[in-house]
Amino acid sequence: MNKTDRMLAIVMELQRKGVLRAEDLAARFETSVRTIYRDMQALSEAGVPVAGATGVGYSLMEGYFLPPISFTAEEAVTLLIGADFVERRLDEEYGARARSSQEKIEAILPENVREETARVRSAIRLLKEREAGTRGQEKETFKQLRQAILKKSKVRFHYSKSLSAPDGMRHGERTADPYGLVFSQGAWVLVAFCQLRGDIRHFRLSRMKELLVLKESFEVLPGFRLQDHRPSDDREVVVRMWVDSSIVDLVQEVNSFYMESLEWGMEGWLATFRVRRIEELLQWTLGWGAAVQVLEPESLRDRMRDEILKMQKRY
Incomplete structure (x- = not known):
């Protein structure tokens, strides 16, 4: 970063x-x-009203603001694609704000930058997902949780696990303090303090009802x-299997969440989970058959x- 860029970045x-x-x-700024x-x-010396206090630090005089800053084509594309993601993945309110933000960004771009931005953006696309069934409900759940988080309001919901838990509870009602929303492994997850468990837990929005x-x-x-926050890892069962070279790619x-490593061995590829x-x-392994x-x-x-x-009895 040269001196001019660094000075602008300092003011920002x-x-x-x-x-x-x-x-x-x-x-x-290293x-x-x-x-x-x-x-x-x-x-x-350039007229920027910077105030310095020994032992405290530097600050800008109250009321000073930078004039509008121009974007490069790459910066504009980054912001516009980010807005695309918000529109696709968040609720309708944020989707409307994302579209409004895109229009404002495009409006302030110089013509040459706007043309370059359109060219670069045309080479990158986020496909619109089907707005049916669970996906539409998940967006509504996201909206309610977002509002609850901002208001610091408790929430109650029915939760379904993908597999039976050790305590036998696959379905149940939960009351929780919603702390935040995290997008992980292609899905939205609520991080919350669960009243039932007395600890912080993670709930997939797609499994939350009512x-x-x-x-x-x-x-x-x-x-x-x-x-x-980093969730505790309680995956204590180690699974190892040979993977045939014909399907290793x-x-x-697929990049299973549970996979720890995939290494070449004497008899093929050794996968550890x-x-x-x-x-x-179980179902993941069965899906690959004899491979x-x-x-x-x-x-x-x-x-x-x-x-x-x-399966043999059925076929």
Whole structure:
């Protein structure tokens, strides 16, 4: 980053965050504190009202704003594609705002940049998904949860798990404190404090039904930050299997959430998985037919034999 770009970026950073120390700016822009001092002096000489206080940091005088900033074609494309994603994946309210944002961005672009942006954008496309059944309901669920999170309101819903849990509860009503929404593995997930479990849990929106936003409010657990949250990994069952070379490319493309590694071995490709229960891999393994061979655990091998016998009786 050259000096001019860095000075502009410094002003934008101060405008966004208010007060920053020279050390913070030096770390942000990967330069020395002495260089930041020189940049501040240059900004002051250029008429930018920068105020500095010893032991506190630098800030912009109240009321100062940067004039409108122009975008490069790549920057504009990034923003427009981001708006496309919001329109496809979030609720109707945010979808309308995304379209409005796109129009405003396109309106302020110089003609040459607008033409270049249109050319680049035409080479990248997000396909519109079918708005039927579950997807439409999931968007409505997203909207309700988003509002509950902003208002800090508890929610109640019926939840269905994909497999029977160890406690036998596959379906049940939950009351939870919604902390945030996370898009992971192609699906929206609610991070919330579950009253039933007394701990933070994750709920896929596609499995939530009859959602109600309650009048009762909640407080986030002290020290919790969604940006820092990492779910605990309780996948303790290790599964290993040989994968035939004829399908290894397809297996890699599928990119199973449970797969830990896929390595070449003496008899072919060795795939290692970690799951909570063997049932989580049963259908996936059966789907590849004889092209995979389960090595361990023996419990999964037994389940595979049982399923194959059932299939033989049907066919």
